[in-house]
Amino acid sequence: MKRRDVMLGSTALVLAGGSAAHAKLPDSSVWTAYDLGSSGYAEASGIADAIMKKHPMKVRIVPSGTSIGRLLPLKQGKATYGFLANELYFAAEGTYDFGVPAWGPQDVRVVLARPAGNAMATAGDIGVKSIKDLKGKRIGYVKGNPSVNVKTDAYLAFGGLTRADVEVVWFGSYNAMKTAVINNQLDSFSSVTTSANMREIEASPRGLTYPPFPPSDKEGWDRIRQVADFFEPYRETAGAGISKDKPIDLVGYRYPMIATYANANADEVYSLVKAIDESMDLIKNITGSAINWAPKVSGKPPADAPWHEGSIRYLKEVGIWTPEHQAWQDKRMERLKKIQAGWADARKKFKGKDEEWPAFWEEYRVKTLGLHPSSA
Template structure:
């Protein structure tokens, strides 16, 4: 009887443990932006929660470049990468990845925190709507396609191209963001809580958020042709925004938790479930981490398609919809088309190098995009 009671007690103790503790690995490696960045801070908070809940030890490899964050993932030395828009750029073989050594690669996401962005202007610049930016000075950042391509997309919302505005390029992100206060530019595109914007709001020029209204279908169609990874967003936390006011913006994802499609569905399912189950442990890690709730972070649009393992969990939670599934299938088709076009392009242009290669490929990429439904 004693043996039976001991066996029953042991079985009860085992079954009382969280199911995930049997599924999560002992150790994991993630990549993220540099120490001090929002991406690193959020990855660290989630890693700490995984350690407390499941005993999983996570090593985070920081890198200041998109390539540095992606290489360990593709080489199998990292399990997940906390990425910015380089996830989309790599899936398209664009910018830094428009070189023979890189090109489009298959990637999949688990989730990504929404971050607001719009055309942010000096209030005295005479820019009420995006269309009003025609002929105005727009601050860009040298060597930062992640920021600049979002601005190009937002300008498209107002029916504008880069030729319709005066691009003023600054050497650093900080210099570009503070340029409006110094009256060196009239507008830029960034998140609404960047520190330099609070200075602009308090300056004689003041601050204004050009609205990206959700019901402007034409505007959104034009924006998404340039960058199909954003959606409408109502922001209530922004520099100079009065309490209770809402600014109509776009939402992109940063960080985007990314992995490879050959990562097993069971592993990604377990990771997604862990991300959900530890939410209460990390949601207060930074001011914006409440947006990691999967009903927000686990829905498209996002930079790359969702992994099948993540979708399985999202369906179980009642989060994933038929519309989400249609978006995902369309995004997979686009990525597949890019990879196929890249293979054909490389085979047909063995002698192209450097800038000539990148320009020719980007022209071919534009043709592929134009041919998609």
């Protein structure tokens, strides 16, 4: 797939260790992120501001409430980086909204991936103490956003629930769910704990609570991983109603992940990681979790796609990237190439109509590639 790098000019940077200055940042760059009010948008904006204070680069951020809306500008070459959620995983796998003929497995790469906790943000006035208490409640889903929807399915599974056990409420954008909770049109939806949306719900008459995901509940965690295998127990210490003195056991994953396509300019990607590393004094206080953007934290696998060569080059230079990380990278690249080759083979063998393709591809993934089903 061809795309045009957003590289209108360059600024030379001094490389680590005083080596020759070959790395470059563009004069202008376009990034995508979740919509206004999300922690992803806040952190994309804050990182852009921090870099622009130290380097003559202008950044424009394009917000979108859907996975397709965040990734399509990258595919089209209209943006270079996206602050993405788990749509990155689905795009690499060619599943869910990316399992249609127009998409398929994308040759995407991770630049940096911040560890994060995720929760079912739940109105505090409905008596929910555990995930199983969400039975019969109004649960938010977003059209065109498998990142949100699969997480929600996984979290319900922790409590032994499915969509059939709750009242599913569909929205056109992620941000709309916050307003719906405050207006008593929705009871719960998946979210990070540090976004401005959570502060608004916490301050509303309904209040805010997060049903926990105890690591000791092995059966619950087995059920989560049957839906999606990239989740781990995570003790959250920051966010609305959460502190180091009042932590809570939630679900760990990577969000946001700065992502791009494999053919993004490696020198530019290197320079972006370096610029973020050198701007952490300004970045660390953007949100309660922004300190985790430091490459020594966000520059380590696992994440939802392989890492970009430009990132790896910088991470190696500063001693962050280890042989264990490279082993993970090699395995992840092998999986990505297997899926890409499988997609090409399946497309050759497919003789049906476009609307029949997703089911054909799902069966091919499971039976021919030996991959887990992409839906619960």
